[in-house]
Amino acid sequence: MQLSDLNRFNEIVVQIHNNPDADAVGSGFAIYRYFKKTGKNVRLIYSGSNIIKKSNMLILISELDIPLEYVTELNKPELLITVDCQYGQGNVACFEAENIAMIDHHNTGKLSDSMAEIRSNYASASTICYAMLQSAGYDINADIPMATALYYGLYMDSDHFSEIGHPLERDMIDFLKYDKGLILKLKHANFNMDELVTAGEAITSTKYLERFRLAIVEAAPCDPNILGVIGDFIIQVDTVDISVTYNKCSGGYKISVRSCTAEITANELADYITKEVGSGGGHLDKAGGFINLDSFQEKYPSCSPESYLIKKIGEYYGGYDVIRYNDKEKDYGKLQKYRKKPGIFGYIKSTDLFGSGTECKIRTLDGDVLVRSGEDIYIMLGKSGEVYPIQKEIFDGKYTPLDAPFTGEYEYRPTVINVTEGKHCEILPKARQCLSNTDSAILARPLERYTKVFTKWNYDGYMVGDKGDMLCYTFGNEEDVYLTECSIFDDLYEKDEI
Template sequence: MERTNIQANRNNEQHSGYKVFTRPGENPLPLRTYIENARHIVILGHNNPDGDAVGATMAMYAYLKSWGKSSRVVYPNRYAKNLAWMDPDRIAVNFLENHDETAALIAECDLLLIMDFNRVSRAEGLAPLLEDKKAARIMIDHHPEPDKHWFDLGFSNTKISSTCELLYRIFHQELDPAFINPHVCDCLYAGISTDTGSFSYSCAHKELFTTIADLIARGLDTVKVHQRIFDNFAENRMRLLGCCLGERLIVKPEYQTAYMYLTDADMKRYNYQPGDTEGIVNYGLSIAGIRFAAFFTQKEKRIRMSFRSQGDIDVNLFAKEHFGGGGHKNASGGHCFESMEATIAKFERVLPDFYRNVISRSKPS
């Protein structure tokens, strides 16, 4: 594939490009130079690494390997089992289960490639270790409002489907597409397909499908990736989903809203494993007339909340305003440090205003 024109695609946030930022007054090196000069590279994904975080970090690792550069991949905690195929070298370490090795890798690295998140707090327990200023920090991410002062160099596009789609453009425009091998393609596609809910949102731009056409030409196997991610659940996970849909689904047609929840006891009953609740929130939107879906899960004293919406209903603002979170316009998350009952009561309390001010005024998609 031809190399695209760097200048034409930089500093636009259309689907073909991305914005490049640096600290005010600083003149950064090109990404290529950072990588060429680095002796110890650590690639970092966010807490509860999802398909896009594992896809982007593992794509970067495999890309650097085919370039002849070694690197390590670090997460704050473990990835889900159905994503493990992206890590055939078992190169990833996670801080929760391996404090010492993770701390040593971070202490000795001179280049941090931070993927699919844009502020240090999303590294959870790892965050304090990242404050040591020895390593250059480079961000590649698609979430809004990056913490620009924290990074030496950042690549951002908030309109794009996923960090994986952005990374594909960076391989072309900042580095060299020659190192994109079939495994890199599979990892990129994994992130794109999970972050779009299997091509149901954030995907209506032709550039994405041109990207996928090129990935297929380079060896992507879409059927294999789909089966490994979506047809690879334990029986318990399907029964957990059944419990959600059968017993824990509340539909509020008057607010075009549906929500589900799982308690600690539900999760124990179905032997919950990391990743088992991934994607469940999307089922709410499958109901006719429902345009706002929420999903709450309990982990000890904290309730994790996920929000999904259709069209121009902005759940990033909703999460930020009421539940200390954020994310994207149509997919966001938050949390509540109260009981499940109190969390649900709070959600139901703010819902009528959200319906009146946002949902009822938005264009039906």
């Protein structure tokens, strides 16, 4: 769904979830503002049994003049848009409307359609609004209150940016021009005295599982940012490598993960724990996630959240392999030789973007990769928008450059950032085509279980694959190890007939 698809309606009500948090208010306000500007008759509302009392929320609303109304009744509007929530879910009061649209980042199993934009790979609804406003051509930075509200929405819904994963969210933090004074004020009005007590009580009830060097903490329902504060405190204990803090929140459970060990990153563990029942992600050391109550109860009907977490974490600790690019022993016996199928890919020389020797970050879906530009470093663009660095020598063996520009439609348009100057540079406008050589070979085998691969490139962390995904080595350069998802492997490679 595009915002412009809704321009055919004139009488619009934007509704955010009950007990609104900063992300609900920020994203709802942005959508309100967009329709106001396009000349619509629009209102911003919330309902439920509580009116907003938290001081940071009251400051946000009054300083940005957000016309948020508390209502208990609504005259059937022409269009009702629920933002940061989904119509019919338990955390949003149900009002009748002629037409219903939704913008949300919670994973309830619902997918996007012509009246819904659901992106559960984003940490906040503010990010979705940012992306939708950008593609509608709206100049967000010309509207400082909107930019500030979106920035604070992402900040608060991502535990102070620790849970962001998507490159678009990293761009959003770099790009938004927000009111710095107001954000500073809000950052220091996050909690109240009751929440201080909640945090203290949660800490004293910490469960420690020595065999995993893991601390599990349940907190009473509170601002989810408290969970992060508790985790930041507990991870400093000498015998704790991982902390998982959680509590009940509207529609499910909120979890917060901290890690101080390189072998288990917080973002990966958060993803692992929530994979089937919600969504999760973030950074190497700090991450978080959400477990949807309906999916949880359906899949684990007789399980308490604590026993579920311990079960999942035990399963995780018990069952993964680690492969490093510089492992001396490689088990060649099981590997089979494959050849690349012919196909068109995109590439660009790093020196086409920046001068040689520039420190730059390639912003990929798997994180930022740091490289230094030079004649020997190229950047590849895969079929589904994946982007990664490649050495010229390996490129020359695998691909033949073609004299044509490369085009592609991606959810995220890949960028490279000049670290010194902080400049963003899009890759696509300068990308060229190349043809994969069918004489380039790899050695590969399916993974037998969950595996982490530490590649030669300086990625944030490591690559992970599940049983069935393919572990691949470039033939003749076995330090070049990587993973390919089983779903695309057969499109890219075929068995070598020797």
